[in-house]
Amino acid sequence: MGGSYVGNAATFLIQTVFGLYILIVMLRFLLQWARADFYNPVSQFIVKATQPPLKPLRKIIPGIGGLDMAALIFMLVLKFVELWLVTGLLGMSPQVGGLAMLSIAELLGLLINVFIFSILIQVIISWVNPGMHNPVMGLLHSLTEPLLGPARRMIPPISGLDLSPIIVIVCLQLASMLAVAPIRDLARSMLV
Numbered sequence: 001m002g003g004s005y006v007g008n009a010a011t012f013l014i015q016t017v018f019g020l021y022i023l024i025v026m027l028r029f030l031l032q033w034a035r036a037d038f039y040n041p042v043s044q045f046i047v048k049a050t051q052p053p054l055k056p057l058r059k060i061i062p063g064i065g066g067l068d069m070a071a072l073i074f075m076l077v078l079k080f081v082e083l084w085l086v087t088g089l090l091g092m093s094p095q096v097g098g099l100a101m102l103s104i105a106e107l108l109g110l111l112i113n114v115f116i117f118s119i120l121i122q123v124i125i126s127w128v129n130p131g132m133h134n135p136v137m138g139l140l141h142s143l144t145e146p147l148l149g150p151a152r153r154m155i156p157p158i159s160g161l162d163l164s165p166i167i168v169i170v171c172l173q174l175a176s177m178l179a180v181a182p183i184r185d186l187a188r189s190m191l192v
Contacts, residue, residue, distance in 0.1 A: 018082035036142035098190030105184040
């Protein structure tokens with residue numbers, strides 16, 4: 001019985017440490033994709049936290065079409081290792097194909113959640129303190145504008161009310177249900 005407590009604690013610790021670092025790497029990937037302000041203090045923190053592993057990887061893995069492929073592959077490897085460790089702790093024999101597919105599904109889910117939470121934070125702050133400018137708001141704007149801008153052009157503000165965040169969040173949730181969930185289910189069936 002005591003072993004399950006240790007196993008649960010170890011699983012929690014592995015998921016937390018890996019999850020936080022994968023989130024930081026994903027933010028770096030997304031902020032580069034969105035061409036956010038590199039000199040922003042938050043951007044500088046993200047770059048400094050991810051530079052040690054990514055610098056040597058970039059020498060081996062070049063970027064493609066403006067996408068940081070080194071960061072993308074590094075996230076996949078980190079997620080794969082995390083899932084491999086957790087399945088091992090749970091007493092399951094890790095299947096490489098299932099873990100690889102589950103890694104992709106989990107990263108796509110994280111990507112969607114990053115966009116949803118970024119939009120929600122931006123909307124809430126715009127209600128509470130409109131016109132507030134700080135480093136985080138600048139990055140949130142840079143990150144969400146590639147999604148909100150096209151939605152705003154399709155449905156312009158109605159009586160000053162911008163409905164684009166609602167439209168984008170609904171589309172992101174649909175993408176999660178129709179694309180990520182089936183991949184996750186298929187991957188989990190391969191792990192059994």
